[in-house]
Amino acid sequence: MPLLPDTHAIAVMALTGFALFLFTRDRIPIETSSLVVLILLLVGFFAFPYREGGVSLTPADFLAGFGNEALVAVCALMIIGKGIEVTGALRPVTNFLALHWGQHPQLSLLLILIFGALVSAFLNNTPIVVVMIPILIGVALRAESSPSHILMPVGFATIAGGMGTVIGTSTNLLVVSVAHDMGLREFGMFDFALPAIIVGSAAIAYLWLIAPRLLPDREVLLSDTAPRLFDAILHISEDSLAVGRTLSDVLTVTDNRMKISRIGRGEGLSVTRLPSVVIREGDRLFVRDSRENLKEYERLLGATLHDVLSPSLPIGDDHPLSEGNQQLAEIVVTPGSILENWTLRKARFAERYQCVILAIHRARNPSQTIASDLKDVKLRAGDVLLVQGTRENVAELRRRGSMLVLDGTINLPRARKAPHAMIITFLVVLAAALGILPISVSALIGVAAMLLFRAMHWRDVGSALSYPVIMVIVVSLALGTALTVTGASQYVAELYVHVTLGLPPRYVLSGLILLMAIMTNIVSNNAAGVIGTPIAISIANQLGVHPEAFVLAVLFGANMSFATPIGYQTNLLLIGPGGYKFSDFLRVGVPLVLLMWIGFSIVLPILYPL
Numbered sequence: 001m002p003l004l005p006d007t008h009a010i011a012v013m014a015l016t017g018f019a020l021f022l023f024t025r026d027r028i029p030i031e032t033s034s035l036v037v038l039i040l041l042l043v044g045f046f047a048f049p050y051r052e053g054g055v056s057l058t059p060a061d062f063l064a065g066f067g068n069e070a071l072v073a074v075c076a077l078m079i080i081g082k083g084i085e086v087t088g089a090l091r092p093v094t095n096f097l098a099l100h101w102g103q104h105p106q107l108s109l110l111l112i113l114i115f116g117a118l119v120s121a122f123l124n125n126t127p128i129v130v131v132m133i134p135i136l137i138g139v140a141l142r143a144e145s146s147p148s149h150i151l152m153p154v155g156f157a158t159i160a161g162g163m164g165t166v167i168g169t170s171t172n173l174l175v176v177s178v179a180h181d182m183g184l185r186e187f188g189m190f191d192f193a194l195p196a197i198i199v200g201s202a203a204i205a206y207l208w209l210i211a212p213r214l215l216p217d218r219e220v221l222l223s224d225t226a227p228r229l230f231d232a233i234l235h236i237s238e239d240s241l242a243v244g245r246t247l248s249d250v251l252t253v254t255d256n257r258m259k260i261s262r263i264g265r266g267e268g269l270s271v272t273r274l275p276s277v278v279i280r281e282g283d284r285l286f287v288r289d290s291r292e293n294l295k296e297y298e299r300l301l302g303a304t305l306h307d308v309l310s311p312s313l314p315i316g317d318d319h320p321l322s323e324g325n326q327q328l329a330e331i332v333v334t335p336g337s338i339l340e341n342w343t344l345r346k347a348r349f350a351e352r353y354q355c356v357i358l359a360i361h362r363a364r365n366p367s368q369t370i371a372s373d374l375k376d377v378k379l380r381a382g383d384v385l386l387v388q389g390t391r392e393n394v395a396e397l398r399r400r401g402s403m404l405v406l407d408g409t410i411n412l413p414r415a416r417k418a419p420h421a422m423i424i425t426f427l428v429v430l431a432a433a434l435g436i437l438p439i440s441v442s443a444l445i446g447v448a449a450m451l452l453f454r455a456m457h458w459r460d461v462g463s464a465l466s467y468p469v470i471m472v473i474v475v476s477l478a479l480g481t482a483l484t485v486t487g488a489s490q491y492v493a494e495l496y497v498h499v500t501l502g503l504p505p506r507y508v509l510s511g512l513i514l515l516m517a518i519m520t521n522i523v524s525n526n527a528a529g530v531i532g533t534p535i536a537i538s539i540a541n542q543l544g545v546h547p548e549a550f551v552l553a554v555l556f557g558a559n560m561s562f563a564t565p566i567g568y569q570t571n572l573l574l575i576g577p578g579g580y581k582f583s584d585f586l587r588v589g590v591p592l593v594l595l596m597w598i599g600f601s602i603v604l605p606i607l608y609p610l
Helices: 007-023 030-047 059-067 069-087 091-099 105-120 125-142 148-164 170-181 193-209 247-253 291-301 349-353 391-400 415-433 439-452 458-464 467-485 488-499 505-520 525-543 548-558 569-578 582-607
Strands: 050-052 055-057 230-235 260-264 284-289 326-332 356-361 384-390
Touching (some): 007 030, 007 467, 007 488, 007 525, 030 059, 030 467, 055 467, 059 069, 059 467, 069 125, 069 170, 069 415, 069 467, 105 125, 105 148, 125 148, 148 193, 148 569, 148 582, 170 525, 170 548, 193 582, 230 291, 230 384, 247 260, 247 291, 284 291, 291 356, 326 391, 349 356, 349 384, 349 391, 488 525, 505 525, 505 548, 505 582, 525 548, 548 582
Antiparallel strands (some): 050 055, 230 284, 230 356, 260 284, 356 384
16 A cells, blocks of 8 residues: 655645535535635645645645636637637538438438537537527427437537547646646647547447437427417518529428418518419518527528518618627517507607517417518517517616516627638637647637627627636646645555556556546536546556556546536536436436447557557
8 A cells, every 4th residue: 555645635635525525516606616625725735835845835836727828728719619609600500400300310410410529629519509409409399309319419429529639628628738737748639539539439329329219208498499489571682592483492492491471562462372483572471480490581591581660671781780799589568568559560669779670479379370561460468579689779678677578588690700700710720730829829819810800799708708617627727736746646646556456557547537437427527637637647657658548548538528417518508408307318428438438448558558
């Protein structure tokens, strides 16, 4: 048995155990737990200074994590990911895949899994999952299947894909950074892509063929999965894709999802809805659908959802909706409000609130089609108006309190800036991959470019940063420093080697992967990775082998957060939309963890001889 270390090392190990315990407490916010641990670390080493062999630890050493290069890179990449989200840069691809779901569901699922994995190798997977959730829910409902069969596999695919590059996850960046600080060579962007691709391919196959069959039908908890249907008018301009096409061709463009109740032409005239009818400039298509689908039809057809109060006024340069930061919001007509028993024409809504009404949902008889012009419909309590306006105007509606603004207000993507966001992201990744700039530098330049080209605004920067992630990273780096300097990691390594005495290094490596995989499903993956890295290097030194394979064992193991909903933040995002229970993650996640554990246990010793 290895000799016990000194008092400081024992205290640090005890504090690490306490931190891991706090991280598992659902009632305590993880950022609060992190702050408590950091304060205990600072106060403890201030009250009982550590000086051993010319090495000392001061509070400044523990606070250095706030300026750590890896943390800077993580924050910058989170901001760039937010830029991709707010511009809707990924929506065309995900919409294209969803469009073909009805014809080839199995192939479409495979393509979405691969797409999610590939994109997650370069972007934070949280905005990717946020973008894909409503699209996948809509696909599942149109296919008359439960979203629970596809949401979890796609979410897990993005986690698996993030293992492939240095910037794929914040855990990768932190593990690589800590290993470099401890004397290992700096990993290149794709240095461990090969084992990730080999094992990740097996994971994608499992998520494609097996996982959906393991998941039961779950009742979806989000109200948006059974969306309100709004009556709206799509105006066909001269630039519209629909001009000169038959009604049948126009419906094909929307994958036959769009339901047209009537076609208006001229003043008070309607055209028979025959498949052979040719759509002309100036026609008005009366449609009924969810708010997301209405905006999607507008984009696909190049049509315009006009203000129902001013159907002759398009959304153009002189119209309020040409401004940025547009939002869609749902306004409920409440009893006694200024809208009850009024028509939209008489209520002068747009003049009062600087928001335009795009569509109406009739609460009392939602299946009844509105026959008259929307502006002449008398509103009743319970009716819902779909309005569009700037963020400030929607917020003003909410503040006035004269009507009910439903939760679920959504920001409309700044689609004109999507190419800028994609080009900036590509250049950031390229500069880091070619070694032209460190990822922290190229990512910060990318953030500046996003702001300069107005792909995002400063308020987006604030919402992009995850304070729990930042605090977990800082406290994990502080604990990692304390474990290394006091010799606690060396003791843990010696203890692990003693327990596994006589086993070949490949089995010791395999055990380390499994240990990290278990830990990451209980505590933060960043905490598991940062705390495990110095221990892994110490184990390799004890065995007399090169530590690179053991560092990768920690990196891959700490990313296997599939078995619990608390394992990773995207798992938490999936619970509501998929209606999942804790047991669903165990049912699908545990076999996936075992599959990837076995895969990396075989592949790593082959690619990195021990």
